[in-house]
Amino acid sequence: MEIDIEKLEKLSNLKVQNKEEIAHQLQDILEYVENLGELDTDAIESTFSTLEGGTPVREDVPVHSGVAQDVLKQAPNAQDDYFIVPNIIE
Amino acid sequence: MTLKEALNLSPEEQQSLKSELKAKIEASDLNAYIDSSDDGCGGVPIAIKDNISVKDWDVNCASNILKGYKSPYSATVIENLHRGGMSAFGRTNMDEFAMGSTTETSVFGKTLNPHDKNCVPGGSSGGSAAAVGGGLAVAALGSDTGGSIRQPAAFCGCVGMKPTYGRVSRYGLVAFSSSLDQIGPITQNVEDAAILYDAIAGHDSHDSTSANIEYKPTVIDSDRKMTVAVIENYLEEVDAPTRKAMEESIEALKSAGHTVVYKKMMGTKYDISTYYIVAPAEASANLSRFDGIRYGNRIEGDNLEELYLKTRTEGFGDEVKRRIMLGNFVLSSGYYDAYYIKAQKVRHLIKNEYEQIFNEADLILSPVTPSAAFEFGTINDPLEMYKSDMFTLSINLAGLPAISLPVGKDDRGMPIGAQFIAKHFDEQSLFDGASSLEKIINYKG
Numbered sequence: 001m002e003i004d005i006e007k008l009e010k011l012s013n014l015k016v017q018n019k020e021e022i023a024h025q026l027q028d029i030l031e032y033v034e035n036l037g038e039l040d041t042d043a044i045e046s047t048f049s050t051l052e053g054g055t056p057v058r059e060d061v062p063v064h065s066g067v068a069q070d071v072l073k074q075a076p077n078a079q080d081d082y083f084i085v086p087n088i089i090e
Numbered sequence: 091m092t093l094k095e096a097l098n099l100s101p102e103e104q105q106s107l108k109s110e111l112k113a114k115i116e117a118s119d120l121n122a123y124i125d126s127s128d129d130g131c132g133g134v135p136i137a138i139k140d141n142i143s144v145k146d147w148d149v150n151c152a153s154n155i156l157k158g159y160k161s162p163y164s165a166t167v168i169e170n171l172h173r174g175g176m177s178a179f180g181r182t183n184m185d186e187f188a189m190g191s192t193t194e195t196s197v198f199g200k201t202l203n204p205h206d207k208n209c210v211p212g213g214s215s216g217g218s219a220a221a222v223g224g225g226l227a228v229a230a231l232g233s234d235t236g237g238s239i240r241q242p243a244a245f246c247g248c249v250g251m252k253p254t255y256g257r258v259s260r261y262g263l264v265a266f267s268s269s270l271d272q273i274g275p276i277t278q279n280v281e282d283a284a285i286l287y288d289a290i291a292g293h294d295s296h297d298s299t300s301a302n303i304e305y306k307p308t309v310i311d312s313d314r315k316m317t318v319a320v321i322e323n324y325l326e327e328v329d330a331p332t333r334k335a336m337e338e339s340i341e342a343l344k345s346a347g348h349t350v351v352y353k354k355m356m357g358t359k360y361d362i363s364t365y366y367i368v369a370p371a372e373a374s375a376n377l378s379r380f381d382g383i384r385y386g387n388r389i390e391g392d393n394l395e396e397l398y399l400k401t402r403t404e405g406f407g408d409e410v411k412r413r414i415m416l417g418n419f420v421l422s423s424g425y426y427d428a429y430y431i432k433a434q435k436v437r438h439l440i441k442n443e444y445e446q447i448f449n450e451a452d453l454i455l456s457p458v459t460p461s462a463a464f465e466f467g468t469i470n471d472p473l474e475m476y477k478s479d480m481f482t483l484s485i486n487l488a489g490l491p492a493i494s495l496p497v498g499k500d501d502r503g504m505p506i507g508a509q510f511i512a513k514h515f516d517e518q519s520l521f522d523g524a525s526s527l528e529k530i531i532n533y534k535g
Contacts, residue, residue, distance in 0.1 A: 015399065045438060086391065
């Protein structure tokens with residue numbers, strides 16, 4: 001299997017400088033992880049929860065955390081209750 | 091000065107301890123700290139890894155993309171420190187977004203090992219471990235996704251502990267791999283690790299994966315006799331000095347009256363493969379939030395798409411980019427079942443294997459690393475670097491607690507660590523066993 005580095009850049013929304021080198025490194029890693037094929041996993045569940053007993057659920061009750069304005073203050077560009085982005089509609 | 095001793099100081103003495111540390115940090119060339127931020131609260135100063143939020147402090151995850159970003163609130167562990175008579179003091183260096191084993195991927199430059207400045211301090215909590223090992227911190231907090239507390243602690247001659255998944259709140263910890271991350275202590279000794287762990291542990295409604303179960307504070311009993319399983323095939327995969335230190339530890343445990351049994355595990359190569367599918371997959375999703383809109387750095391573009399692309403291209407370093415791309419590959423259509431689902435299934439096998447051993451043993455003893463700290467530049471290939479995490483990854487994959495403590499030195503005088511692993515939520519046994527071994531080994535002399 002060949003790595004399509006440009007497709008991965010697109011999926012990741014970023015560019016790498018040394019495309020060939022990174023493609024080669026990713027190829028090596030993916031070849032290594034093929035060893036999982038040696039393990040029989042047919043009868044095993046395909047989901048996994050790290051938390052013993054599974055993830056707990058809670059009532060869906062809205063709470064006021066009070067940090068919204070503090071969060072907005074840290075944004076590169078914000079006004080009133082909004083993050084400011086470049087025009088998205090011409 | 092230990093954490094236990096520092097907690098007994100008067101508020102004035104604790105304040106002057108901060109001033110002493112600040113002077114030491116400024117005089118040091120280890121680059122363990124990014125800065126000596128102070129939360130202004132009284133109490134014993136605890137150094138904080140740069141991925142844990144402290145209100146109004148910079149939190150950069152050692153990444154260019156978060157430069158200039160300040161935490162709008164404090165992590166639950168920080169609030170817990172305050173309740174326990176401690177305060178956040180000093181922001182420690184780390185691998186970018188906790189992705190690395192040497193702290194070399196930090197945008198703030200590398201941290202040096204306090205025992206030999208030509209050697210790596212380990213990673214990703216390398217700053218926290220170098221600070222404690224180098225006498226620049228009483229104790230520190232780190233985070234452990236695949237060994238990022240235990241491995242640098244082992245390399246720097248300190249104690250590092252990774253709690254059971256769900257035991258310590260992740261609220262305010264910048265997420266790398268959400269099903270693996272835990273915050274934990276890096277300290278000078280086992281007792282301090284228990285004190286700091288007790289201070290930060292417990293249920294938190296702000297973290298939906300926080301375990302809502304009863305929590306009993308640790309009372310260390312180093313005289314308790316336990317059954318310790320040694321993973322026989324792991325001993326064959328370490329270098330000679332590490333093997334010697336492991337064998338001395340086993341003898342020490344026997345001489346203290348513990349029962350040692352030998353077990354085999356299926357092999358670390360499967361842990362490495364599973365981890366390097368699951369962790370990058372989760373990271374690619376978690377790090378998609380860094381796009382120049384809500385946090386830190388923004389590189390302007392002619393349109394939104396260009397803004398995203400430029401911000402992420404200039405904001406992330408190579409190792410982070412590699413893992414995001416790897417994660418997107420294993421999650422992409424056509425490959426998802428073969429890689430991601432396969433890895434999730436293997437996690438069950440890894441967890442079951444541990445459970446079987448714990449039917450017969452209270453604790454497992456294993457190496458932390460295949461060798462002591464290596465020199466900068468020794469490992470350049472990403473896959474080879476990933477393989478060096480071989481003994482620590484499966485603990486996170488299974489969600490178990492583990493503690494690393496120094497048990498010897500190699501012929502260069504570099505510290506060698508060993509780790510105990512316990513059942514889910516059985517941190518008590520972890521501290522009992524580690525304390526027993528610490529006493530007999532007498533590493534500090």
